[in-house]
Amino acid sequence: MGNSSCCSCLKPKATLQCGICDDSVCKECAQFLGEDSFSFLKEIPKNLSHSTYCYNCFDRDVAAELAAYEKDMKKAEGIMIFEKAQSKETRNFRRHERPYQIPECADREEALLRLAFMAVRDGFNALIDVEITSRKIRNGTYQTSVYSGTGMPARVNANSRWK
Numbered sequence: 001m002g003n004s005s006c007c008s009c010l011k012p013k014a015t016l017q018c019g020i021c022d023d024s025v026c027k028e029c030a031q032f033l034g035e036d037s038f039s040f041l042k043e044i045p046k047n048l049s050h051s052t053y054c055y056n057c058f059d060r061d062v063a064a065e066l067a068a069y070e071k072d073m074k075k076a077e078g079i080m081i082f083e084k085a086q087s088k089e090t091r092n093f094r095r096h097e098r099p100y101q102i103p104e105c106a107d108r109e110e111a112l113l114r115l116a117f118m119a120v121r122d123g124f125n126a127l128i129d130v131e132i133t134s135r136k137i138r139n140g141t142y143q144t145s146v147y148s149g150t151g152m153p154a155r156v157n158a159n160s161r162w163k
């Protein structure tokens, strides 16, 4: 390290290293991945968990996954959500799936989005029986809330969409 040349542009003294192939790569050529880039995945594959990549490895292993992830995130934001209290509207929906559960997170929106993202990844377009609960925790000197939730994935015909 330090004396190696960049595997992309061949300039000497490349100071970074690709997380996959371990080749040296310079700052200009390196592809960076933010820490929370794939944070909604249930399990983050090893190849997607590095912070620095050379161009080839990023292109081969990360770029398409990242694009798909972002696309699914957009879909998740638009998914139909029915809370448990709306059981009147959803009573005829098929309930054949097991409800999702998410780990505790910092706010209600994130909890919802995490459930929605799981549904999208599994090929559904709606969440029903959604229930988000919060509990207070002490964080040093102040109190804050954490949120957890459950929801069941469902396929809802867009034509019969309830408004």
Ligand SMILES: [Zn+2]
Pocket (backbone or CB within 6 Å): 006, 007, 008, 009, 010, 011, 025, 026, 027, 028, 029, 030
């Ligand atoms: Zn370079």
Ligand SMILES: [Zn+2]
Pocket (backbone or CB within 6 Å): 018, 019, 020, 021, 022, 023, 053, 054, 055, 056, 057, 058
């Ligand atoms: Zn590489």
